[in-house]
Amino acid sequence: xxxxxxxxxxxxxxxxxxxxxxxxxxxxxxxxxxxxxxxxxxxxxxxxxxxxxxxxxxxxxxxxxxxxxxxxxxxxxxxxxxxxxxxxxxxxxxxxxxxxxxxxxxxxxxxxxxxxxxxxxxxxxxxxxxxxxxxxxxxxxxxxxxxxxxxxxxxxxxxxxxxxxxxxxxxxxxxxxxxxxxxxxxxxxxxxxxxxxxxxxxxxxxxxxxxxxxxxxxxxxxxxx
Amino acid sequence: xxxxxxxxxxxxxxxxxxxxxxxxxxxxxxxxxxxxxxxxxxxxxxxxxxxxxxxxxxxxxxxxxxxxxxxxxxxxxxxxxxxxxxxxxxxxxxxxxxxxxxxxxxxxxxxxxxxxxxxxxxxxxxxxxxxxxxxxxxxxxxxxxxxxxxxxxxxxxxxxxxxxxxxxxxxxxxxxxxxxxxxxxxxxxxxxxxxxxxxxxxxxxxxxxxxxxxxxxxxxxxxxxxxxxxxxxxxxxxxxxxxxxxxxxxxxxxxxxxxxxxxxxxxxxxxxxxxxxxxxxxxxxxxxxxxxxxxxxxxxxxxxxxxxxxxxxxxxxxxxxxxxxxxxxxxxxxxxxxxxxxxxxxxxxxxxxxxxxxxxxxxxxxxxxxxxxxxxxxxxxxxxxxxxxxxxxxxxxxxxxxxxxxxxxxxxxxxxxxxxxxxxxxxxxxxxxxxxxxxxxxxxxxxxxxxxxxxxxxxxxxxxxxxxxxxxxxxxxxxxxxxxxx
Numbered sequence: 177x178x179x180x181x182x183x184x185x186x187x188x189x190x191x192x193x194x195x196x197x198x199x200x201x202x203x204x205x206x207x208x209x210x211x212x213x214x215x216x217x218x219x220x221x222x223x224x225x226x227x228x229x230x231x232x233x234x235x236x237x238x239x240x241x242x243x244x245x246x247x248x249x250x251x252x253x254x255x256x257x258x259x260x261x262x263x264x265x266x267x268x269x270x271x272x273x274x275x276x277x278x279x280x281x282x283x284x285x286x287x288x289x290x291x292x293x294x295x296x297x298x299x300x301x302x303x304x305x306x307x308x309x310x311x312x313x314x315x316x317x318x319x320x321x322x323x324x325x326x327x328x329x330x331x332x333x334x335x336x337x338x339x340x341x342x343x344x345x346x347x348x349x350x351x352x353x354x355x356x357x358x359x360x361x362x363x364x365x366x367x368x369x370x371x372x373x374x375x376x377x378x379x380x381x382x383x384x385x386x387x388x389x390x391x392x393x394x395x396x397x398x399x400x401x
Numbered sequence: 402x403x404x405x406x407x408x409x410x411x412x413x414x415x416x417x418x419x420x421x422x423x424x425x426x427x428x429x430x431x432x433x434x435x436x437x438x439x440x441x442x443x444x445x446x447x448x449x450x451x452x453x454x455x456x457x458x459x460x461x462x463x464x465x466x467x468x469x470x471x472x473x474x475x476x477x478x479x480x481x482x483x484x485x486x487x488x489x490x491x492x493x494x495x496x497x498x499x500x501x502x503x504x505x506x507x508x509x510x511x512x513x514x515x516x517x518x519x520x521x522x523x524x525x526x527x528x529x530x531x532x533x534x535x536x537x538x539x540x541x542x543x544x545x546x547x548x549x550x551x552x553x554x555x556x557x558x559x560x561x562x563x564x565x566x567x568x569x570x571x572x573x574x575x576x577x578x579x580x581x582x583x584x585x586x587x588x589x590x591x592x593x594x595x596x597x598x599x600x601x602x603x604x605x606x607x608x609x610x611x612x613x614x615x616x617x618x619x620x621x622x623x624x625x626x627x628x629x630x631x632x633x634x635x636x637x638x639x640x641x642x643x644x645x646x647x648x649x650x651x652x653x654x655x656x657x658x659x660x661x662x663x664x665x666x667x668x669x670x671x672x673x674x675x676x677x678x679x680x681x682x683x684x685x686x687x688x689x690x691x692x693x694x695x696x697x698x699x700x701x702x703x704x705x706x707x708x709x710x711x712x713x714x715x716x717x718x719x720x721x722x723x724x725x726x727x728x729x730x731x732x733x734x735x736x737x738x739x740x741x742x743x744x745x746x747x748x749x750x751x752x753x754x755x756x757x758x759x760x761x762x763x764x765x766x767x768x769x770x771x772x773x774x775x776x777x778x779x780x781x782x783x784x785x786x787x788x789x790x791x792x793x794x795x796x797x798x799x800x801x802x803x804x805x806x807x808x809x810x811x812x813x814x815x816x817x818x819x820x821x822x823x824x825x826x827x828x829x830x831x832x833x834x835x836x837x838x839x840x841x842x843x844x845x846x847x848x849x850x851x852x853x854x855x856x857x858x859x860x861x862x863x864x865x866x867x868x869x870x871x872x873x874x875x876x877x878x879x880x881x882x883x884x885x886x887x
Contacts, residue, residue, distance in 0.1 A: 187676035
């Protein structure tokens, strides 16, 4: 996967570069709009990360210009601004995504994956998910662990489904809030954790291998190995 | 382009101003006319009196000098008839007979001697005797059988007989009547004309004011770039528009400054926060022993709290300055609360708290979804952090007077007495609180930015109550201005 990273803050660019390469992307980096334009037109990129506050031009203008130049790859917009302006919403509706700074790396990677998935020809939607001995029947909304039916509420099922779809990858609290409850909030209480504890109580029974792991300061991961 | 609420004409100020101006004008012109009418009527009477006095003297002279023979009556009669043809203001009568003048001579004993005029002389004589006219000065006389009074002058002859000359006031009254009629028509025309002129000029003037008011009220939280329309003229209204526009320039510039400050502050703080967080996360490699990971993890958590604090502080600062940028969409408050409760319920029951929603069903409001989410999360976080175990939180949602009313009550210890008077201010928190004191200030800021209101108090039966009202729809500011104008 070829990724173009347009970010003028050297510190941020450096750690993003490293972690993106660790995550398996081939990354090229640009520090301003002009360099980004040149790179984007020449190279075939699968996905772009564009910071809104570039030194020579506005990130949105750059994206619009690239679109005119025929660059079709989806864009993850990074914004340090306080409010999301209408043009970002427009791009969001057009299939792009945005992330406000500061962000968790896990969330950045998850959003990149989502963008790529959205833009690739969709495989037939699975009706079953399986992670180790955990099985989810998406049609009947039923989950079983080692063949034992789990008594889950609707919300717990949605949460577990989200974890299963991201099995083996870290999901943050704000990702869970966004994807499962549909809200971008930052509660200063442990609301998400309690949901996870409850779910864990039902999924990881006595004597079973614990599947849901907590990564403190980062989020949660559903083990797939 | 935009739907303007059409005001009933009769309720506009232009209508009232025109009515009063027209009333004053109409009264004034009537008074002038009354004065003129009296002047004209007096003048006409003076003329006919002069004629009467002159003629009656001439007739008296003729009657005295003419020998008292068989021809006397005829001579006097003809002279009288001739005189009758020279009547001032005379109208050509439909009948040939001259009914506007009569001549009457009485004998010394008061009997009717000579009568020249229409009809019989007896009623006239009766009327004269009833009035007992003695003076030379002409007086009014009502004769039976005539609708209009006569003006009668008299003279006493040497032989003790009297001569009376009567002139009908019919012509005089007719002149005045036609004068009145013409005046009335002219007056009506003038009054209507004046009303029209006043109404249209004031309406035109006031429509400028209304357009200014509409434009000014349309310039709200989100749009400060618009300006009120100015007219090319150099009158008070255009002065008002120019002053408003200058004021808006200043407001826009300070608002812009505020946004620039908060944006660059946010940017300047967030960029290093991003870099620090990223580096911390990267150093948190898999398989690291817990005791090494612990300080890094807690640093990340501190960083996230700092970010949250930064966001809330800036939001509250902007909202206090009425500069919070809203992205309004239609959302169902009932559904939103149910999802929120679903999210918070496990944490609450974990702490031994109960939460219950009493709602009258779907309730759509037009609001910024993200801000409303955060506002309600703040309220719930507040309850979660401060209520002791065993308490219950109740939420009541209903539509009331065009607004959504959300009342949050608990049966906990309530607000500290010392902070309860300024709960919605920044950095105000209870002694036991470990928050940063922005929660309720943020709630207040969001609700205000949406044109709602929030109040908090301690319930009499114990516990705290927070009441939030949010307008159901973002009122069209134009129609809102018109509403408030009434």
